[in-house]
Amino acid sequence: MFVVIGGNGKTGRRVADRLRAQGEDVRAGSRSTSPRFDWQDASTWAPALAGAQAAYVTYHPDLAFPGVPELLEEFCATARTAGVRRVVLLSGRGEEGAVASEEAVRRSGLEWAVVRCNWFNQNFSESFFLEPVRAGVLSIPAGDAVEPFVDAGDIADVATAALTRPGHAGVVHELSGPRLLSFDDVARELSDAAGRRISYEPVTRAEYVAELEREGLPGDFADLFTLILDGRNASVTDGVERALGRAPKDFSAYAREAAVSGVWNPVPAGAPVG
Numbered sequence: 001m002f003v004v005i006g007g008n009g010k011t012g013r014r015v016a017d018r019l020r021a022q023g024e025d026v027r028a029g030s031r032s033t034s035p036r037f038d039w040q041d042a043s044t045w046a047p048a049l050a051g052a053q054a055a056y057v058t059y060h061p062d063l064a065f066p067g068v069p070e071l072l073e074e075f076c077a078t079a080r081t082a083g084v085r086r087v088v089l090l091s092g093r094g095e096e097g098a099v100a101s102e103e104a105v106r107r108s109g110l111e112w113a114v115v116r117c118n119w120f121n122q123n124f125s126e127s128f129f130l131e132p133v134r135a136g137v138l139s140i141p142a143g144d145a146v147e148p149f150v151d152a153g154d155i156a157d158v159a160t161a162a163l164t165r166p167g168h169a170g171v172v173h174e175l176s177g178p179r180l181l182s183f184d185d186v187a188r189e190l191s192d193a194a195g196r197r198i199s200y201e202p203v204t205r206a207e208y209v210a211e212l213e214r215e216g217l218p219g220d221f222a223d224l225f226t227l228i229l230d231g232r233n234a235s236v237t238d239g240v241e242r243a244l245g246r247a248p249k250d251f252s253a254y255a256r257e258a259a260v261s262g263v264w265n266p267v268p269a270g271a272p273v274g
Helices: 012-021 042-049 068-082 096-106 130-135 152-164 183-194 205-214 219-229 239-244 251-261
Strands: 002-005 026-029 054-057 086-092 111-117 171-174
Touching (some): 002 012, 002 042, 012 026, 012 152, 026 042, 054 068, 054 152, 068 086, 068 096, 086 096, 086 152, 096 111, 152 171, 152 239, 171 239, 205 219
Parallel strands (some): 002 026, 002 054
């Protein structure tokens, strides 16, 4: 039996779907499941992990946040006591702060694998860029930096392989998409796929923090743009191909599929969004 911590998230639900398609018994772990899993309530961990042989672990909002390594150390001890043998951790590519969280898993005594990723394609259709895309304007503090956006489906395929197949123990899978894209490039790709103009308008970090706060979101999210602006992830990797024997999905293919789903259709005036 496999536990997927963050089973309602972008990669978690895809991993769960893939495991079920292979005939595996899957338990999703989140604050809305039964048994409930809550990172901030350690008493929920053991019931969620009971009977599992392996776990896919995601942490929201970010592994690099203070206190997360200690939390993961405690989680892994609970998992080991519950009989879990293998943990696959979703981590951030180029995030020094996330390395300490990875190290907590490596030291746990469990069989482990790490899947490191940069920005997801699905951030534009399932996350914080969805409403800006619908509105037709991406206003973010990314300047002219480039990023090799990776598809959540590829991440899920690699994570599922690491959970179920031999040869992944002790491996760090560093994933990316097949090419570098600026946000101007992204806006053009989205416009072509959606059949209407979607523009990119760079803003300052202060302007973006103010917008986050107006929306009730943590201003710390603006710090994630440092991973783009300093160029640390401005290169493609062969991680997907090495893990799966195939090329990663291109952003244009993702954009066409998302457009067909209707997710970017403008919301009529007065209709609820989100």
